[in-house]
Amino acid sequence: MLNLREKHLLERIDAKLAEYLPEEDIIQADLIQAMRYSLLGEGKRIRPILVLEFCRLCGGEENAALPFACAVEMIHTYSLIHDDLPCMDNDDMRRGRPSNHKVFGEDTALLAGDALLTMAFEVMLSEEAVRLAGAGRAAKAAGYLARAAGAYGMVGGQVIDLMSEGRAISLETLKKMDENKTGALILASAQMGCALAGADNKQMQAAESYAKAIGLAFQIVDDILDVTGDTETLGKPVGSDNExxxxxxxxxxxxxxxxxxxxxxxxxxxxxxxxxxxxxxxLIEFAKKLAVRRK
Amino acid sequence: MLNLREKHLLERIDAKLAEYLPEEDIIQADLIQAMRYSLLGEGKRIRPILVLEFCRLCGGEENAALPFACAVEMIHTYSLIHDDLPCMDNDDMRRGRPSNHKVFGEDTALLAGDALLTMAFEVMLSEEAVRLAGAGRAAKAAGYLARAAGAYGMVGGQVIDLMSEGRAISLETLKKMDENKTGALILASAQMGCALAGADNKQMQAAESYAKAIGLAFQIVDDILDVTGDTETLGKPVGSDNExxxxxxxxxxxxxxxxxxxxxxxxxxxxxxxxxxxxxxxLIEFAKKLAVRRK
Known part of the structure; x- marks a missing residue:
């Protein structure tokens, strides 16, 4: 039953994402290919699922939430492309495949990221999305995402990350960084789902508590997996010699x-x-699954 | 009289832009500094002026258009920062000053561009902007900008530019490139001003014709200035040895x-x-001034 729900959500998200980026014989075909490469690759679609599920929980329409669910995934994907660039983390691989700039070149990867970030707003502010959600709710949901993605949200978290490179930071700073870098987008996903359904304050607060908790739990579990993974594959003692x-x-x-x-x-x-x-x-199952990845 | 109008517009635009990026003692202060460096520097503010003037011509409120005017300038500025990066045009100078990445580093410049692009949508979808313009008009105006800035607009034009590097292109391709790379944002500025004022079709079409014409004229005049400038300063014969x-x-x-x-x-x-x-x-004077820069 729950697996059926997940299957349904993933199918709808993936189909809509592909619809937004058709393969066309146009002059910018290279750019579209680069965008498709990262957006339509493997992904857990955690953020879009939160948008759709909170919209449903608060009595909203799935069709109205779908463009907004796709928009969050576009923002998440652009951030990964820009993160991997040589001037940032300089990562050659992402999700088991060469990273975007290794395949398409740094210039096209930079522009593919820019275009995905912009396309997030194109789809949320499209005539279709505004008609289905209503202009007031569409503007509110898109506003949550814009604030979460920007200088005081995700990009702000990246900057804290850059500044922390190669030196020890406090638990407080680490939490602040994650709250911005990854937590803000997860929180916004829940808020957007609620806003699109016209949720009341109680529902919004419940969604926010859930999203903040799983956002932080997700990061902690990631760190645990890094260590236990290292131990298994490289034989290092737990906790020593972090990169x-x-x-x-x-x-x-x-x-x-x-x-x-x-x-x-x-x-x-x-x-x-x-x-x-x-x-x-x-969503309860979803939270538990994120936490038991380590077992 | 016309100079007074220009003075008024520039003052309002510059004051509002500075308001959106206050200097604060926060953890992301470096990022904000980098954004301010490029956004609050010298700029002709052509695009924001178009937003404000077309809104006024169609009977709209200047206060309602101001956040949208600032948003276009943010998009324009982000595109310049990313354009100057080593993996793109690798320009060390911009408007007579070191380019953003020469001052703040490539990583911060990349993020400052990302944050300015995102902030454009933050300000258009802020509670204040939506309340002043109304949700329907705000969503419509922001939608024009999103489409103009994205894969099928400005970023698409950049890709055509990359592909054309180092080889001759046809007049048709050059026009297509400029229509996307610079024309789209100028056109969107006019459309946004109209949309924010609830303009009728006739007004919208007039604004679109004007914007398309000055957008192309601006590019042609730029090319003319490049050549006549070269002739004056370097003594090269007109039309020979273009870079x-x-x-x-x-x-x-x-x-x-x-x-x-x-x-x-x-x-x-x-x-x-x-x-x-x-x-x-x-706006008539404005068009003439853009054209007589060469005389």
Missing amino acids: NQKSTYVSLMGLEDAAKAADELTVQAVEALSCFGEKADY | NQKSTYVSLMGLEDAAKAADELTVQAVEALSCFGEKADY
Whole structure:
């Protein structure tokens, strides 16, 4: 039953994303190919699922939320392309494939990122999206995403990351960085779903609590996986020799306390959804799945 | 009188842009500094002036148009920052000052561009902007800008430019490139001003004709200035030895025909505004000033 729901959501998201970027015989075909390469590749679609599910929980229409779900994925994807560029993290691989600039060149990758960021707003502000959602709700939802993606959200988090490179940071700074770099987009996804459904304050607050909790839990679990993964594959002792002395939840809290914190956040996330009753079963499962990746 | 109008517009635009990017003692202060460096520097503010003036011509409120005017300038500025990056045009100088990445580093310049692009939508979709313009008009105006800036607009034009590097292109391709790379944003500025004022079809079409004509005239005059400037400063004969054999309106049409085309486009632009009567005096002067830069 829950797997069916996930299958349905992923199919709708992937089909709509592909629809927004048709393969055409046009003069900018290279750019579109580069955008498709990163956007239509493998992806867990965590953010679009949150948009669609919170919209449904608050009584909204899936069709009205779909363009906004796609928009968040476009923003997430552009950030990965720009992150991988030589002047940033200089990563040659992403999700088991060569990163965008390794395939299309740095110039096209830069522009593909710019175009995906812009396209997020094109699809949210398209006549179709505004008609389905209503102009007021569309503007509100797009506004949440814009603020979460910008200088005081995701991009701001990137800057904190740049500044922290190669030196130890406090747990407080690490949380602040993640809250911006990855948390803001996850929070906005939940807020957008609610806004598109015309949710009341209680529903919005429940969604925000859930999103904040899973956003942080996700990062902690990632750090745990990095360490336990290292141990398995490279035989390193847990917690030692993190790359570039990068501060992580595991290095700052210890493996055990990090695991405990992730568990507690997952419980918080599940509890936040109590006001939605059984309708929230899928999102409850979703939070638990993010947390048990380490087991 | 017309100078007073220009002074008023520039003051309002510059004050609002500075308001959107306050100097603060925050963790992302470097990013904000980089954004301010390029956004608040010298700029002719052509695009924001078009937004404000067409809004006024169609009976709209200047306060409602101001966030949208600022948004176009943010998009224009981000495109210059990304254009100057080493993986693109690799320009060390911009408007007589070191380019953004020479001052702040490539990583911060990339992020400052991303953040300015995003901030354009933050300000158009802010509660204040939506309240002043109304959600329907705000969404419509922001939609014009999103489409003009994206894969099928400005970024698409950049890609054509990349592909044309170092080889001769046809007049048709050059026009297509400029129509996307610079024309789209100028056209969108006029459309946004009209949309924010709830303009009728006739007004919108007049604005579009004007914007298309001055957009192309501006490019032609730029090419003319490049050649006549070279002649004056470097003593090169007109039309010879263009950098990298880059095709320009002058190289493809000859200096005389290019000048004639710019004049004709300016006449077209002025005629397009006849339906607005005397109220259009400033925009008429504006079109003429863009064209006489070469004299």
